[in-house]
Amino acid sequence: MERLFGCHVSGAGGLVNALKNGMELKVNSIQIHPSPPQKWISKPFTKGVEDEFNTHKPNSGITKVFFHGIYLINLANPDPQKFHLSKMSLVHYLDLISRIKGDGVIFHVGSMKDQEDEAEGYKQIISGVNWILEESPNSGRLLLEVAAGSGKVIGSRMEELARIYEGVKDGERVAFALDSQHMWASGYDLRSDTDSIVKDVERVFGLDKVQAIHLNDSKTELASKKDRHENLGKGLIGEEALKRFINHPKLKKIPFILETPALKEMQSAKPEVEHLRALIA
Numbered sequence: 001m002e003r004l005f006g007c008h009v010s011g012a013g014g015l016v017n018a019l020k021n022g023m024e025l026k027v028n029s030i031q032i033h034p035s036p037p038q039k040w041i042s043k044p045f046t047k048g049v050e051d052e053f054n055t056h057k058p059n060s061g062i063t064k065v066f067f068h069g070i071y072l073i074n075l076a077n078p079d080p081q082k083f084h085l086s087k088m089s090l091v092h093y094l095d096l097i098s099r100i101k102g103d104g105v106i107f108h109v110g111s112m113k114d115q116e117d118e119a120e121g122y123k124q125i126i127s128g129v130n131w132i133l134e135e136s137p138n139s140g141r142l143l144l145e146v147a148a149g150s151g152k153v154i155g156s157r158m159e160e161l162a163r164i165y166e167g168v169k170d171g172e173r174v175a176f177a178l179d180s181q182h183m184w185a186s187g188y189d190l191r192s193d194t195d196s197i198v199k200d201v202e203r204v205f206g207l208d209k210v211q212a213i214h215l216n217d218s219k220t221e222l223a224s225k226k227d228r229h230e231n232l233g234k235g236l237i238g239e240e241a242l243k244r245f246i247n248h249p250k251l252k253k254i255p256f257i258l259e260t261p262a263l264k265e266m267q268s269a270k271p272e273v274e275h276l277r278a279l280i281a
Helices: 015-025 051-059 080-099 118-134 158-166 180-185 194-204 239-246 266-279
Strands: 005-008 029-032 064-068 104-107 142-145 174-179 210-215 256-258
Touching: 005 015, 005 266, 015 029, 015 051, 015 266, 029 256, 064 080, 080 104, 080 118, 104 210, 118 142, 118 158, 142 158, 142 210, 158 174, 158 194, 174 180, 180 210, 194 239, 210 239, 239 266, 256 266
Parallel strands: 005 029, 005 256, 029 064, 064 104, 104 142, 142 174, 174 210, 210 256
Antiparallel strands: none
16 A cells, blocks of 8 residues: 655745645655735635646646645634635635645634634634535535644644534535644643554544644644644654554555655755655554
């Protein structure tokens, strides 16, 4: 069985450049920010922006393509304008991922920090997800990502994301994404409890609903509630724990995507990807 693995790559200058970067790194799975992640996406992507990408993808060796949603999204925000902007950002991303026949939009659901009533917050998130799916192409899929847990962020426990999923009308278009650093920061002890964590994933989500896993070491300690990625083997999770995680028999069919600091430059990204390749049994 061919393992699916890769990394976040830059799409600066056009989507096709993300494809070229993935090819240079010799991976079969990539994740892209199709727009600056610190800015709202209030308009659809221009028609044809995907054409060059679609022309080159069949011969690229890249089989899995994910987008990562912008960082401003908060589906629990009680501010009507920001709630709408969050929804529209995902509608436009789903439209583009559909146009390139990609595998899903991974995003952070948001935070309850401005929400007075938690139950109302969850109700708003669910209504938002349902609206997004209704307003976007049927082939686009949303992936709810496990979070690191700072403040009142949603998704530090898997059960929080499962609660949202239970209210979704079109469950076929919603799945989940794990993140080793986020899980560690939220108290999931990957160093000593990998089997139990995988059992929890299976119980809460179902392994068939986990469509991507971000693989990152951690700059911060277990249960720190801080989202601080580190290069493989250089952090507090450590190489042996990450190796056990990536090679767990029940996770081998899921794409593993690096998001470590080394990826910022191609010169350092290449040995980091090779490190990942070496960890795969």
